[in-house]
Amino acid sequence: MSKQPSSHRPRKRFGQNFLTDEGVIGRIAAAINPQEADHIVEIGPGQGALTETLAPTGCRLDVVELDRDLVAGLLAAFSVYSGFKLHSADALKFDFAALTDEGERLRVVGNLPYNISTPLIFKLLENASIIQDMHFMLQLEVVQRLAATPGSKHWGRLGIMAQYHCQVDHLFDVPPESFFPPPKVQSAIVRLTPRSESPWPDCSESELGKVVQAAFAQRRKTLRNNLKGLVSAGQLESLGIDPGARAETLELDQFVDIARGLNA
Known part of the structure; x- marks a missing residue:
């Protein structure tokens, strides 16, 4: 009806x-x-x-x-x-x-x-x-x-x-x-x-937003290219993340790991 x-x-x-x-x-x-x-x-x-x-x-x-x-x-x-x-x-x-x-x-x-x-x-x-x-x-x-x-x-x-x-x-x-x-x-x-409690209390939302925006700036490009100036290929590798991967393959936890390392 x-x-x-x-x-x-x-x-x-x-x-x-x-x-x-x-x-x-x-x-x-x-x-x-x-x-x-x-x-x-x-x-x-x-x-x-x-x-x-x-x-x-x-x-x-x-x-x-x-x-x-x-x-x-x-x-x-x-x-x-x-x-x-x-x-x-x-x-x-x-x-x-x-x-x-x-x-x-x-x-x-x-x-x-x-x-x-x-x-x-x-x-x-x-x-x-x-x-x-x-x-x-x-x-x-x-x-x-x-x-x-x-x-x-x-x-x-x-x-x-x-x-x-x-x-x-x-x-x-x-x-x-x-x-x-x-x-x-x-x-x-x-x-x-x-969420009543964040699973990532030590992650800055603004830093996460910065990483995610850069990572998806050009979807067809690799993390190495999109995150240049923010995170080095070596830093990504130290987190167990392939710099040659595209952003769409990463889990939320992995974006959080990158964001945590921005000011480390």
Whole structure:
């Protein structure tokens, strides 16, 4: 069963494709499993398809919506819930930490447009310490990159940095016909759960980011070439890493080992 689209015309510049499939909405809600004690932040609620499943639980619900034409409808539909608060803002510039009380962690959900998904995920990873979990609808390719394993064509900077911070679970795929208008690509739901304790407490995130960015700067080149100026071939060999290998063959632990050695 699908909802009928409203009179609001989806805007291309906001990357709007509204989820209308009730079955998919139900599966996402079940995956999130919202509870009254939760503090949930929904990014890009659109016409409120998912908001309808979150607000009635009695949770504290902050929604961040960029399209001002959708604000009145969201307020009319959900202001009746005492825990609901709408922020008319750009999620890329939004201060998520300002929403939290002492010791509280947020549950973040959203249907993220392709054009902002990667920078927004990196922004949220910077706030991982105040986040309990994240459930996102993303383009399938982005989810494949987040959940990738070494040796695959999807393994790269996004997956490595996401997995440094979080457990990543590719939950299920969503076909184009579940949206209005139907996008030209497949979508998928992913869960990101920040690690309660880092397995690599002695690794600097900024150094790791520097290594990973350089290593994947030109995917077809070897580590020897891409990491020139950062790490020598001899240093790589001392870590048991072949300087002639390509970045996509390395495990996360091996990138961590290289990063640890930068200032040694």
